[in-house]
Amino acid sequence: MAGRDPGSRNASVKDVAAAAGVSLGTVSNVLNRPDRVSPDTRERVLRAMAELGFVRNESARQLRAGSSRTLAYVMLDASNPFFIDIAQGIDTAAEAVGLSLVLCNSRSLAEREQSHLALLEQQRVQGILITPVDPDAASLDDVARRGTPVVLVDRTRADQKFCSVAVDDVLGGQRAVEHLIDRGHTRVAFVGGPTTLGPVRDRWRGAQDAWAAAGLPAEGLVEVTTTGLTVAEGREAGQRLAGMPAPRRPTAAFCANDLTALGLLQQATSSGLRVPEELALVGYDDIDFAGAAAVPLTSVRQPRQELGCTAAELVLDEATNPEHTHRQVLFTPELVARASTLG
Amino acid sequence: MAGRDPGSRNASVKDVAAAAGVSLGTVSNVLNRPDRVSPDTRERVLRAMAELGFVRNESARQLRAGSSRTLAYVMLDASNPFFIDIAQGIDTAAEAVGLSLVLCNSRSLAEREQSHLALLEQQRVQGILITPVDPDAASLDDVARRGTPVVLVDRTRADQKFCSVAVDDVLGGQRAVEHLIDRGHTRVAFVGGPTTLGPVRDRWRGAQDAWAAAGLPAEGLVEVTTTGLTVAEGREAGQRLAGMPAPRRPTAAFCANDLTALGLLQQATSSGLRVPEELALVGYDDIDFAGAAAVPLTSVRQPRQELGCTAAELVLDEATNPEHTHRQVLFTPELVARASTLG
DNA sequence: CGATCGGGTTGACACGTTTCACAACAGCGT
DNA sequence: ACGCTGTTGTGAAACGTGTCAACCCGATCG
Known part of the structure; x- marks a missing residue:
């Protein structure tokens, strides 16, 4: 039947x-x-x-041709719209040159990442774009050494053994905190973690730089460490903030991530803290849901689509151009001020 | 270099x-x-x-074997977390049987959907799961006729020529409106569209059923039609509602979708309408962002992961079991009441 | 001691496509 | 009549793997 x-x-x-x-x-x-x-x-x-x-039969075709007509993106966390938007950008770039895109989701698990990489290698994909769990993992070098172009997305590596595409996170952190300083805040929390994450580290450093540059006392900028960049973690951080006595409580929070900021916003609201009057809020990434929140979120926008698009171009160059040299592209973030910081 | x-x-x-x-x-x-x-x-x-x-070399392997070790999901809109969660469910099911999943995004464009299907067919994927732009499109029949199993996800077809997995949308609409009636509302708006979308039609019908069953006058339930189920459409609908004179304005809105509900929530909030006091809100899908909104959203939960998981099992059965018969699985939705309707 | 057995290994073939050197042939000018 | 050019069509070879019947050889059994 x-x-x-x-x-x-x-x-x-x-x-x-x-x-x-x-x-x-x-x-x-x-x-x-x-x-x-x-x-x-x-x-x-x-x-x-x-x-x-x-x-x-595409298999026969590929076998004969020696390589496939596909790119791959191994994303860190498909439930974060930030990565979906990057994938979108890659997709349009790939489509433009007649390649198709296969999407993998490592869910931040090194083991899953590894098995995806193995599969993609076996598939002889033209190139792999990846936001890796750990940019320094040796498995990445192995893949590249065996001949599959690899490009790092939203991550960088000290040795410049790969092409990479990222956004200047130090600058982004700076911009965010400068904005809060401009709005008159002198007690600010940085919410994010774990600090092993490159972007978190950089945004925190940028925040400190801006703070120091403004000549404010170091103890005014406090770090609220979380174990991840999720909505739940944001809620939890919100609880910690709301629990502080008002005179000591920061009047603003800069979150390493929009998801965290949304969680924080929810917890703050439900604890009766008014945003932005009692707690101003800055997120990071400017995902669509940031602008769509009940109190629209001020956020540091990363050019997500462009990030993906450029990454695709780099990996393609590496795949086809014999005199390719590795490049590290760094985009500039942009602060988008909305109601969550504008009284 | x-x-x-x-x-x-x-x-x-x-x-x-x-x-x-x-x-x-x-x-x-x-x-x-x-x-x-x-x-x-x-x-x-x-x-x-x-x-x-x-x-x-996976190509050579597949060529020899005659079919690949992959499933595919063609999703309607990757920027809607609902579909991402479905993909998640498929992924875990696929992983369990040693298959890998390739994700495609039609972005609601029939043309893109078509070209993805062609590609997947050439790839000899084991089966295709799809939330189609139009469930009745002949291209789906063509693919199935040529031998690739196809399963409809979150959509159904009158002729039962395919396996499908969906949630009882009529019942879901009913539950949502029953909840609002229980809370004492007598002027309710249904927000959604276009009505060509099966789920929208069904949810609207369910809403009407519940309304009639409660013996309320038909004019108390108004339909606010949108051209899509996005945040922006929700905002726009919010503007229309907020513009109505208070005595005539509905005291509650049931949105066909959480994205729409979030947009509506934002617009209502920024227009000074208090939620839920002046406008109660029910969404649909219960995506994670619904619970994470500043005013947590009451929503009709669909078992998203299970949806994907079951779809994967069906397509696998069709691919491997010679005496497979098509089945239409219908899940039961569940109302999750939160602050947006609970004064 | 010969027959039998079975674990370990071999090598040829098939999968479906693309490519490439070459053949067939018509039209053309000399 | 001859060679030349250009257009169509041909058939074999190759891509890398999995499979399978056959084979080798040492050990076991009668």
Whole structure:
């Protein structure tokens, strides 16, 4: 009862050739160089293909060609819209050059990341874009050494052994805190973690830089460390903040991430803290949900689509250009001020 | 300067065999039936593979095997977390049986959907899960007829030519409106569209059913039609509602979708309407951001992960079980009451 | 001591496509 | 009539893997 056509299962060029009364080569030419074949035979072949329900076998094609027509993006966390937007950017860039994109999700698990990488390597993808669990992991070097181009996305490495695309997180942290200082805040919390994450570290450093540059006393900027950048962690941090006595409580928080900021916003609201009057809030990434929050969130925008797009271009260059040299592209973030900091 | 190992590019079983001093078949056996080969030769072969940086060629493998080890999910809109969660569910199910998942995003464009389907067919994927732009499109039948199992996700079709997995949207709409009636509302807006979308139609019907069952006058339930289920559409609908004179304005809104509800919530808040006091709000899907909103959103939960998981099982059965028969699985939604309706 | 057995290994073949050198043939000018 | 050019079509070879019948050889059994 499955209802598939019983006879015509998986016709091959050979079958098409037989049906059309031509040779294999001719069928192949119809597929790949239609101009090389006379109109009427082409017509005959096309009709045969339609009748037989012929579908090109991509595996055979790839085997012959030696490499596939796909790029891959291994993302860190598909439930964070930030990475989805990056994927979107990659997709459009890939589409423009006729490649397709396969998406993998490591869920921040090194083990999953590893197995995805292995699979992609076996698939002979043209290139791998990845936001790795650990940019310094040796497995990345292994993949690259064996010949698959690898580009780091939203991460960098001290040794410049890979192309990478990232945003200046130090500058972003600076901008965020400068904005809060401009708005008159003198007690500010930085919420984020773990500090092993490169971007968190950099944003924190930027925050400190801005603080110092303004000549404010160091104890006014407090670090509230979380174990991850999720909504739940933000809520939890919010509880800690709301629990502090008002005179000591920071009047503003800069979150390493919009998810965290949204969680914090929720907890603050439900604890009766008014945003931005009693607690101003700055997020990071400017995901769509940041602007869509009940109190629209001030955030540091990263050019997400462009990030993905550029990464795709880099990996493609590495795959096709023999005199490719590794490049580290650094974009500039931009503060988007909204109601969560504007009284 | 690309830094790849110059010599060892793409070693094949043949190279490994030569290096280890054995035949091709033996190498293949090491890979596929390690027990069939003596420990010391196995050791020798493995060492040779490591030295040469051998990576199995999946294309060749698939060509030989006749089908790939992957499932595919063509999603309607990757920027809606609802579909990401479904993908998550599929992924875990696929992983459990050793298959990998490739994700495609049609962005609600029939043309993109079509080209993804063509590509997947060429890839000989084991099965295709899809939330189609139009469940009745003939292209779906074509794919199925040519032998690739297709399962509809969060959509159904009148003729039961496909397996499908969905949630009872009529019931969901009913539950949502019953909840609002319980809370004492007598003027309620249904916000959503376009009505060509099956789920929107069903939820609206469920809403009407509940309304009629409660014996309320039909004019108390108004339909606010949008052209899509996005945050922006929600905002726009919010503006329309906020513009109405208070005595005529609905005291509650049931949105066909959480994104729409979040947009509506934002617009209402910024227009000075208090939620839930002046406007109660019910969403649909219960995406994580619904619970994370500043005013946590009451929503109709769909078992998203389970949806994906079951769809994967169905497509797998269709792919492997010769006496497969099509099934339409219908899950039951569940109302999750939160602050947006609880004064 | 010969027959039998079975673990370990071999080598040829098939999968479906693309490519490429070459053949067939018509039209053309000399 | 001949060679030349250009257009169509041909058939074999190759890509890397998995499979399978056959083979080798030492050990066991009768």
